[in-house]
Amino acid sequence: MAGADERMLLTTPFHSRVAAACETNCWGNWKGYTTPNSYIDVELEYFAIRSTTGVFDLSPMGKYRVTGPDAEAYLNRLITRDVSKIREKRVGYTVWCDDEGQVLDDGTIFHLGPNDYRICAYARAIDWLLWSAEGFDVCVEEETQNVAALAVQGPTSCAALMAMGLSGLDALKPFGIEYFDFEGEQLMVSRTGFTGDLGYELWIAPEKAEDLWDRLFAAGAPHIIKPFGMEALEMARIETGFIQAGVDFIPAEETIRQGRSRSPFELGLDWLVDLNKPVFNGRKALLDEKSRGSRYRFAILDVAGNKPANNSFILKNGKQVGVVTSAAWCPTAKTNVALAQLEMPHGAIGEELVAEIYYQRELHWTKVNAPCKVLESPVFDPPRRRQTPALPY
Amino acid sequence: MKKYDAIVIGAGHNGLTNGAYLAKAGLDVAVLERNSYIGGATVSRELYEGWTYSNCSYVCSLLRPELVRDLELPRHGLQVVPYGGGVTFMRNGDYYGNFYDHERQYREMARHSKRDANAYERYTADVMKQTRLIRPFLLKTPPDPTSLKLRDLKDLMEYGKSFMDLGEAGLIDALKFWTKSVGDFLDEYFESDVIKAHLGGTGVIGTALGVYSPGTAYVLLHHYMGDVDGNVGSWGFARGGMGSVAEALAKSFQGFGGEIICDADVDQIIVRNGKARGVALKNGTELYADTVVSNLDPKRTFLDVMDEKDLPGEVIKKAQNFKIRGSSGKLNIALDGLPSFTGLDQGSPLMLGDYHFSDSLPRIERAYDDWKDGTWSKDPYVDVLIPTQTDPTMAPPGKHMMTVFVQYCPPKVHGNDWTAEDKAGFEKSVIDQIAAHSPDFKDLILHCETRTPKEIEAEVGLTEGNIFQGELTFDQLLFNRPFPGYAQYRGPVKGMYMCGSGTHPGGGVMAAPGANAAREILRDLRKPNTVPEGYADD
Structure with missing residues (x-):
C-alpha cells in the first residue's frame, strides 16, 4: 500500500483524500493503518449513513485470496456454512471456528469466480488459513495491500454510484457482486456492508483509489455524499445488531483465560452453522454443545431511559446474569440498545431484565437500574436494505 | 350517527398525539381535520412538482423523545436528522459562523471577540442550568397554585424544590430569564454585535415582541430546551419535511385503532346540560362523544367553535384577552x-x-x-x-x-x-x-x-397565524397557559378538554400538550394512564 514510512502506522491508498476530508484530525489505529475516528462530526456522519450516503475507507480490512481446484472443499472445511450454496458472484457472511467450536472470527466470503474466493476478516488470519489448508490443493494468499476498498452506504448510495456511471447497479441483489470498468481497471462492487442499510462495497486496485474517491464524491454530490469514520460506523452497526470481533467476542486464538471464547451458538449465529456438512473445523464440539446446551446466549436488549448501558451488568432478581458488550442510543430507531452476553437460560425473547448503568456527570457518579427487555430482532432493519431494484433514496 | 368515546378537533401533531394516547388506552377515538390533508402546522406539501415544502413549521428539536420512542414513530417513518x-x-x-465543533466555534467567536468566545462557556452553562429546570416539567401537568388539592400541592412542592436546588444565584438567574428581554440578557455576556444578534434572534421568533421587550429571554430558552438525541439545544430536520411527524403520529394513532376524518370542519362543540356531547360539522353532520378535545387555539376554541351561552363569562373574557398576535x-x-x-x-x-x-x-x-x-x-x-x-x-x-x-409580519x-x-x-x-x-x-x-399571517390563519386555523398558539410570555406560561384556572387541560364544560400548543408547555412541535392532556382525560375517565414519564434529565 501507499505510505511506506515504516516508522508510523501505515496509510491506505485513499489517504491523501481521507486526510484532506478529515477536519477533526482525529485518528485511530485499525490493524496497523491510520484510520479516521471521525471526519467532521460523528452524529452528522452517522446520519449520512442513515439519510443520504456515507463513505468509509475499509482498505485495512484483512483480505485473503483462495484459489485452486480444492478451493470450495477447503472453505467447506474451514467455515461453518455450506460454501456450495454461495454461488458465483455472491457473498456470504460466515464464522470460522477452532477445533473446540470456538469462534476465531466472523467475516465474509466472496465467490469471485470458478475456484476463486476472497475472505474478508477482522483478525489477522493467514496462519490459521494456511494451517487449515494442509492437504488441500489450494493457494491461500493475503491480499490486504493489493486491494483498496470503500464502503458506500446509505439510502442514496445506489443513486450516487449510478451517477458515477455504474449503470444497472440498482438491479444488483443483496450479497450480489458485479464488475464494472473503471478507467480501464476492473472495479468490483458488492452489495454488502456493516451498517444494516442499503449499501455497497467497492474493490479496486490501489493505483486507482484516489481517482475512484474523486469521481465518487463528484458524482455523488447531488445525492449528499459524506465520508464517515469509525465512531459513526460503530453507532450504525450496534443499531442494526451486528457483532464486532474484539468487542462483542474475543477471537478464540487471542483469549488467554479459560472460558472467555464463544461458540457461534453463543453469539446468536446458529443460522451460520450447517451441522449437515460432514466435516468442518469445530463440528464435533458444536454437535456436543448442541446436545449439551450452550453456556451463554447473545441478546439484543431494549433498555429503558436514555442512558447507554455501556459495560453494564445485567441482573435478574438482583443477581448478575450477564454483561453488556456494546451499547448505544440509536438516533434513527430512537431506542436505547445494548448487545449482551447472558448466562443460560436467560435471554429468551421478551425476557425482562435489569441493566445496572453507571454514568458520570460533572465528576458525580450515578447508578440507575434500568429495566430492559430481550428483543426479537434488531431495532433498525429498513425494507430498503433488501429491496431490489434499489430505490433512489 | 356513530358515537365515539372521544373526538379530537384538529389533526395537527398535538391532536394526533392526544388521539394516539386515548386510543392506546382502548378508547374509540376520531380525530377531525377540516383540511383534506392532516398535519395542521406540521405539514409537508408539494406545491411545485418535485419539491416538498415544510409549509409551516420547518425544523424539529422540541418533539419529546419519550413520545417518539413510546409511539414508535421511527417505525412509522419518522427520522429526525440534525444539522x-x-x-x-x-x-x-x-x-459570524456557528460551527458544530466546539473548538472551531471558539475560534470563530474569538475572531469577533476573544472575550465573547470565553464568555460563551459561561453563557452555555447558565442556559443549560435553566433548561434543566424546565425540561422535567414538559411532560407534566402544571400544578394549580391556588388549589388545595393534595396532587397540586405535591406537584407545587416539586416545582419549589427544583427552584430551590438552583441555589440563590441560580434562582435570580431563573427570574431574570423568565422576565428579561433577550437583548438585556445577552448584553450581560457578550460585547460583539453580530454574536448577540445571532444568538438573540430566537428570542423573538413567533413573538410579537422586540429583542428589548421584557419576556423575550424566555422565548430564547424555549428554543434551547429541546434536543436531538440528547444534544440539548440542537435542531434537526424531519426527513421528508415536517409533515412526516404528523404522518408517523397518524400511523401510530391508526395502529391503536383510531380514525382520522378529513374535510370535517367543526362548526360547534355540542353541549347539553353542561356536558360536552359531540360536535356539529359545517356540512350538517353531527358526531357524538362524551369527551371532546380541542386542539385549536384558545380563541378559536372558546370564541368560534363553542357557543358563548355554554361558557362562563369569565372564560369568554379570558379568551378575548388571550395574547395570540400574528407577527x-x-x-x-x-x-x-x-x-x-x-x-x-x-x-x-x-x-x-x-x-x-x-x-x-x-x-x-x-x-x-x-x-x-x-x-x-x-x-x-x-x-x-x-x-x-x-x-x-x-x-x-x-x-x-x-x-x-x-x-x-x-x-x-x-x-x-x-x-x-x-x-x-x-x-x-x-x-x-x-x-x-x-x-x-x-x-x-x-x-x-x-x-403572511392571513394565509397561515386561513389554512391552518391559527388565530392571526401565531405559530405558538399564543405568545410565550410568563403571563401565559405554566399554570397561566392558556389562562389561570384552566391550565390542566380541562375546559369549563364537563367532558371538554384542550390539547393544543395554547396549553402547557406551549408551541414548537413538542407533542407534550397533546400527551399531557391525554393523561388528564384518562384520569377523569378512570382509565389506566398510557402516557410515558419524561426521561430524567441527568
Whole structure:
C-alpha cells in the first residue's frame, strides 16, 4: 500500500483524500493503518449513513485470496456454512471456528469466480488459513495491500454510484457482486456492508483509489455524499445488531483465560452453522454443545431511559446474569440498545431484565437500574436494505 | 350517527398525539381535520412538482423523545436528522459562523471577540442550568397554585424544590430569564454585535415582541430546551419535511385503532346540560362523544367553535384577552440549484444550518418597529434554511428547497386586510435582503409560496397565524397557559378538554400538550394512564 514510512502506522491508498476530508484530525489505529475516528462530526456522519450516503475507507480490512481446484472443499472445511450454496458472484457472511467450536472470527466470503474466493476478516488470519489448508490443493494468499476498498452506504448510495456511471447497479441483489470498468481497471462492487442499510462495497486496485474517491464524491454530490469514520460506523452497526470481533467476542486464538471464547451458538449465529456438512473445523464440539446446551446466549436488549448501558451488568432478581458488550442510543430507531452476553437460560425473547448503568456527570457518579427487555430482532432493519431494484433514496 | 368515546378537533401533531394516547388506552377515538390533508402546522406539501415544502413549521428539536420512542414513530417513518452550522451575514461583507465543533466555534467567536468566545462557556452553562429546570416539567401537568388539592400541592412542592436546588444565584438567574428581554440578557455576556444578534434572534421568533421587550429571554430558552438525541439545544430536520411527524403520529394513532376524518370542519362543540356531547360539522353532520378535545387555539376554541351561552363569562373574557398576535410570515422557495453566499464557500459546513442577515440587535428591534407601525419589516429578521443539503427527499438531486421564516409580519396592514400589492411588497423585502448577500439567488428561484399571517390563519386555523398558539410570555406560561384556572387541560364544560400548543408547555412541535392532556382525560375517565414519564434529565 501507499505510505511506506515504516516508522508510523501505515496509510491506505485513499489517504491523501481521507486526510484532506478529515477536519477533526482525529485518528485511530485499525490493524496497523491510520484510520479516521471521525471526519467532521460523528452524529452528522452517522446520519449520512442513515439519510443520504456515507463513505468509509475499509482498505485495512484483512483480505485473503483462495484459489485452486480444492478451493470450495477447503472453505467447506474451514467455515461453518455450506460454501456450495454461495454461488458465483455472491457473498456470504460466515464464522470460522477452532477445533473446540470456538469462534476465531466472523467475516465474509466472496465467490469471485470458478475456484476463486476472497475472505474478508477482522483478525489477522493467514496462519490459521494456511494451517487449515494442509492437504488441500489450494493457494491461500493475503491480499490486504493489493486491494483498496470503500464502503458506500446509505439510502442514496445506489443513486450516487449510478451517477458515477455504474449503470444497472440498482438491479444488483443483496450479497450480489458485479464488475464494472473503471478507467480501464476492473472495479468490483458488492452489495454488502456493516451498517444494516442499503449499501455497497467497492474493490479496486490501489493505483486507482484516489481517482475512484474523486469521481465518487463528484458524482455523488447531488445525492449528499459524506465520508464517515469509525465512531459513526460503530453507532450504525450496534443499531442494526451486528457483532464486532474484539468487542462483542474475543477471537478464540487471542483469549488467554479459560472460558472467555464463544461458540457461534453463543453469539446468536446458529443460522451460520450447517451441522449437515460432514466435516468442518469445530463440528464435533458444536454437535456436543448442541446436545449439551450452550453456556451463554447473545441478546439484543431494549433498555429503558436514555442512558447507554455501556459495560453494564445485567441482573435478574438482583443477581448478575450477564454483561453488556456494546451499547448505544440509536438516533434513527430512537431506542436505547445494548448487545449482551447472558448466562443460560436467560435471554429468551421478551425476557425482562435489569441493566445496572453507571454514568458520570460533572465528576458525580450515578447508578440507575434500568429495566430492559430481550428483543426479537434488531431495532433498525429498513425494507430498503433488501429491496431490489434499489430505490433512489 | 356513530358515537365515539372521544373526538379530537384538529389533526395537527398535538391532536394526533392526544388521539394516539386515548386510543392506546382502548378508547374509540376520531380525530377531525377540516383540511383534506392532516398535519395542521406540521405539514409537508408539494406545491411545485418535485419539491416538498415544510409549509409551516420547518425544523424539529422540541418533539419529546419519550413520545417518539413510546409511539414508535421511527417505525412509522419518522427520522429526525440534525444539522450543524448556521451563519449571520454582516453588512460589512464578513460573517459570524456557528460551527458544530466546539473548538472551531471558539475560534470563530474569538475572531469577533476573544472575550465573547470565553464568555460563551459561561453563557452555555447558565442556559443549560435553566433548561434543566424546565425540561422535567414538559411532560407534566402544571400544578394549580391556588388549589388545595393534595396532587397540586405535591406537584407545587416539586416545582419549589427544583427552584430551590438552583441555589440563590441560580434562582435570580431563573427570574431574570423568565422576565428579561433577550437583548438585556445577552448584553450581560457578550460585547460583539453580530454574536448577540445571532444568538438573540430566537428570542423573538413567533413573538410579537422586540429583542428589548421584557419576556423575550424566555422565548430564547424555549428554543434551547429541546434536543436531538440528547444534544440539548440542537435542531434537526424531519426527513421528508415536517409533515412526516404528523404522518408517523397518524400511523401510530391508526395502529391503536383510531380514525382520522378529513374535510370535517367543526362548526360547534355540542353541549347539553353542561356536558360536552359531540360536535356539529359545517356540512350538517353531527358526531357524538362524551369527551371532546380541542386542539385549536384558545380563541378559536372558546370564541368560534363553542357557543358563548355554554361558557362562563369569565372564560369568554379570558379568551378575548388571550395574547395570540400574528407577527410572522414564511416563504417557501423552490431553487434550481444551491445559491452561493458572499464570503462563504459553497461546501462550508456553516451552510447546513440557519442563515440570518441581521447583524445587530438594534436592527432586529427596528424590524419590530415596522410591525408596531402596522406593516411588515422592511429589513426583517429572517431564519433561512436549505434542508435539501441534508435531506435528499425534498427536491430532485442537485436542486434545492429554501425555507424562510420571517419576523415580523403583521396580521393586518395598517389595520386593513392584506392586498396582493402588500403581499408582493412583503415578499420583495425578504427576497431582496437574501439577494443582497447571494448574487445568484434570484435567478435560481423556480417557485415561491409566500405566507403572511392571513394565509397561515386561513389554512391552518391559527388565530392571526401565531405559530405558538399564543405568545410565550410568563403571563401565559405554566399554570397561566392558556389562562389561570384552566391550565390542566380541562375546559369549563364537563367532558371538554384542550390539547393544543395554547396549553402547557406551549408551541414548537413538542407533542407534550397533546400527551399531557391525554393523561388528564384518562384520569377523569378512570382509565389506566398510557402516557410515558419524561426521561430524567441527568
